[in-house]
Amino acid sequence: MIQNYNDLRVYISADLKSAGKALSVKNWILDPVLRFTIVMRITEYCFNTKKTIFIRLPTLFWFRMLSVKLGFSLGLNIFGPGVAIVHHGLLIIDPTTRIGKNCRIHMGVHIGGAAVFVDPEKAADFSPRLGGQCLYRAGRKNLRADQDRVKLHDWR
Numbered sequence: 699m700i701q702n703y704n705d706l707r708v709y710i711s712a713d714l715k716s717a718g719k720a721l722s723v724k725n726w727i728l729d730p731v732l733r734f735t736i737v738m739r740i741t742e743y744c745f746n747t748k749k750t751i752f753i754r755l756p757t758l759f760w761f762r763m764l765s766v767k768l769g770f771s772l773g774l775n776i777f778g779p780g781v782a783i784v785h786h787g788l789l790i791i792d793p794t795t796r797i798g799k800n801c802r803i804h805m806g807v808h809i810g811g812a813a814v815f816v817d818p819e820k821a822a823d824f825s826p827r828l829g830g831q832c833l834y835r836a837g838r839k840n841l842r843a844d845q846d847r848v849k850l851h852d853w854r
Contacts, residue, residue: 699746699775706743710736712779716800731783734764742774769805777801778830798830806837 700706710721713735719725725732741761744754765771768786773793780800783789787805791797795809811825826840834840 700739700743701746703743706739709739709742709779712799713739713781716780716782716802718782730764730768731786734761734768734770735781735783737761737764738774745774792825794825795828796825797828797832800830801828801832801834803834804836804838807834807839809834809840811841 700709714721714732717732717735719729719732721736737757737760741754741757743749744757761774768789770783770786770789772789772791776791776793776795777797778799778801781797782800782802784802784804788808789803789805790808790810792810794811797809809826809828828840
């Protein structure tokens, strides 16, 4: 989780390295997924460090606008450093899911918890905890928390 400005820089540089891209004006303009990843990290930083509402609301609006445009449905603080979303398209991830570092995700992936109504405090018990170095190819579905097959690694 991003706690300060140095963490933000580390996460963004790990994301760029994982995606195999450099931060340039050309990539910022032409690559909406790269733009989304950076905006996601900035929004996480603003919410985790309790910035003022005048900073958090515009970044959250920008994040949601890009999410809808690209077909992504995911929350904040899901990914560890080094996430690479390969291209835009349907991507659904439960907001209580946690994924470790260096994760590569293709389109059509759905990672969610149990399809039951639970208390919000216990929702994290029903969502997947995925370790680092994972790859989700197109169309992959992971719809439950199976602690025997999927292990959580510390990605902080």
